[in-house]
Amino acid sequence: MILGIHHVTAIAEDAQKNVDFYVKVLGLRMIKKTVNFDDPGVYHLYYGDGVGTPGTLMTFFVYRQIRQGVRGQGETVSVTFEVPVGSLDRWRERLARLGVTFGEEEIFGKRVVWALDPVGLRIELEEVAESTKMDVWSGSTVPAEDAIRTIRRVTVAPFQVSEGNQPVRRSEELFTELFGWEPIARDSHESETRGSGFRERFRAGVSEVDVLRDPSLGRRLNSAGTIHHIAFRNADSESQEAWLATLLRNGVHTTPVQERNYFRSIYFREPGGVLFEFATDGPGFLIDETYETLGQNLMLPPQVEDLREQLNEVLQEIDLS
Ligand code: ZN
Secondary structure, three states: OOOOOOEEEEEOOOHHHHHHHHHHHOOOOEEEEEEEOOOOEEEEEEEEOOOOOOOOEEEEOOOOOOOEEOOEEEEEEEEEEEEEEOHHHHHHHHHHOOOEEEEEEEEEOOEEEEEEEOOOOOOEEEEEOOOOOOOOOOOOOOHHHHOOOOOEEEEEEOOOEEOOEEOOOHHHHHHHHHHHOOOOOOEEEEEEOOOOEEEEEEEEEEEEEEEOOOOOOOOOOOOOEEEEEEEEEOOHHHHHHHHHHHHHHHHOOOOOEEEEEEEEEEEEOOOOEEEEEEOOOOOOOHHHHOOOOOOOOOOOOOHHHHHHHHHHHHOOOOOOO
């Protein structure tokens, strides 16, 4: 079973601006300051609730001086955080006061406040009545009654492929038939110039996934300000091994299990081109730091520990205060 969203990983360009937005504007806690295990000259910054509960995690690879990405087909186009009922107007005031570009729209009859991070990544806030279990961080600059709780949803825009007049919907087939995700809402929209599109919502464990079929979206360019991949929760390694076998048996090309220190992962592209990861819930972020000191020091996996001195020279200094 897929328990829900585990984390969302996006691309940033400046570590300090990234911290200033996710910690100081959104009020998340920096949970881990580490490097991209596959490219150790690059930061991998993790934000989440007080302890980094799976489902609350937003993470970034920070590539200096890279070009601006383009949001488009073949990737995840937005991430929606859940906030308490009654907090959206205060969030609007906060975003305005802090000079953030934001706006509002209605999706499936619910208010969604969207905001752009320093490199134009679109995040969304939506009020949700029932509180998801998480660890409210007492050090947050956002008052607890307004605090972001968890990632409610991701919106993916698979590549459009059609046979005759019918769009091929292999992504949706994978989600319902193999993953067991249940469709819960669907909306069509007409565009005068580019034909019609639609949004369909699926329940994915405790989270939701929207599939956006919007012909007016061009092809993605995965760079600064776009989402690199989305990860879903496997309860443990045993469940992950079972998923690995199931995916391979169903023709989904999947990487072997990768050791990510704080969890274990497999990666694959869904049929619409969006990069997916399955990550285990454990062992979590307290394996190398205490609760009090989470995110404060550069933590390295054993295989790059001997590069620490060089990394300290090339990695940007970050002020968390
Ligand atoms: Zn990941």
